[in-house]
Amino acid sequence: MAFFKAKENTADGVDFQRLPRHIAIIMDGNGRWAKRRGLPRTAGHAAGAETFRTIATYCRDIGLDYLTVYAFSTENWKRPAQEVSAIMGLLKKYLLEAVAKMERDRVKMEFFGDLSPLSPELRELCQRTREISRRYEGCQVNICLNYGGRDELTRAARAYARDCVEGRADPEHLTDSQFGGYLFSKGVPDPDLIIRPSGELRLSNFLLWQSAYAEFYFTDVLWPDFSKQELHRAIAAYQSRSRRFGGV
Ligand code: IPE
Ligand code: IPE
Ligand code: MG
Numbered sequence: 001m002a003f004f005k006a007k008e009n010t011a012d013g014v015d016f017q018r019l020p021r022h023i024a025i026i027m028d029g030n031g032r033w034a035k036r037r038g039l040p041r042t043a044g045h046a047a048g049a050e051t052f053r054t055i056a057t058y059c060r061d062i063g064l065d066y067l068t069v070y071a072f073s074t075e076n077w078k079r080p081a082q083e084v085s086a087i088m089g090l091l092k093k094y095l096l097e098a099v100a101k102m103e104r105d106r107v108k109m110e111f112f113g114d115l116s117p118l119s120p121e122l123r124e125l126c127q128r129t130r131e132i133s134r135r136y137e138g139c140q141v142n143i144c145l146n147y148g149g150r151d152e153l154t155r156a157a158r159a160y161a162r163d164c165v166e167g168r169a170d171p172e173h174l175t176d177s178q179f180g181g182y183l184f185s186k187g188v189p190d191p192d193l194i195i196r197p198s199g200e201l202r203l204s205n206f207l208l209w210q211s212a213y214a215e216f217y218f219t220d221v222l223w224p225d226f227s228k229q230e231l232h233r234a235i236a237a238y239q240s241r242s243r244r245f246g247g248v
Pocket of ligand 1: 027028029030031032033071072073076087198
């Protein structure tokens with residue numbers, strides 16, 4: 001928001017005039033947060049959903065162009081059915097609220113991932129959210145739902161091969177930017193900064209293609225405890241780095 005930028009140019013060492021264009025977050029640690037409090041894992045997911053609301057709104061307020069969050073991976077189906085359905089229930093609740101206030105909030109939403117195994121109701125809600133979002137300008141939030149980096153790449157390879165077989169593409173002339181057009185992230189610039197809370201030091205199949213030159217920020221804080229100050233720390237760390245992209 002221009003107002004925010006004019007009023008407060010720095011906080012916690014962050015220069016709001018030099019924000020990354022795109023931040024991606026692996027929202028991890030909900031289960032451990034709940035366990036530490038003697039609560040069921042699903043309570044951790046509910047707390048994590050609140051954190052997502054706060055952080056997404058804040059990203060819009062500071063004028064970030066793109067926020068991508070990992071909400072449910074292609075591997076997360078291995079979890080107990082009751083946990084999976086609690087996560088889907090929280091998503092539905094969030095999207096119903098988001099759709100209702102999208103115009104006021106100026107947040108656009110997209111989904112990365114194969115939505116076909118979701119319930120028809122959730123799928124329809126994602127579709128509706130997408131369509132409404134297309135009418136707005138503003139911060140774009142990409143929710144990775146049933147998303148896996150390898151799944152995204154094999155799907156892209158399949159679609160590209162189909163285009164070759166059917167004469168729409170010529171394999172001799174494929175460039176990396178053309179291939180990027182077959183990914184869920186089509187049209188979205190690569191993330192500049194990838195944040196993973198919860199102390200795990202891995203990607204867990206997140207944005208394998210898009211992370212080629214991302215800066216990484218890891219913290220032990222669990223996602224439900226992730227705050228604006230923690231986001232500031234991540235952005236300040238990002239701003240202190242020298243990105244060379246292979247140059248000097
Ligand atoms: C992340 O929190 C949420 C999802 C993967 C859906 P976890 O549920 O993985 O939390 P931990 O890692 O068990 O603490
Ligand atoms: C990654 O977290 C997926 C999401 C946050 C949605 P996981 O908890 O599933 O990752 P692993 O199992 O620790 O690698
Ligand atoms: Mg986890």
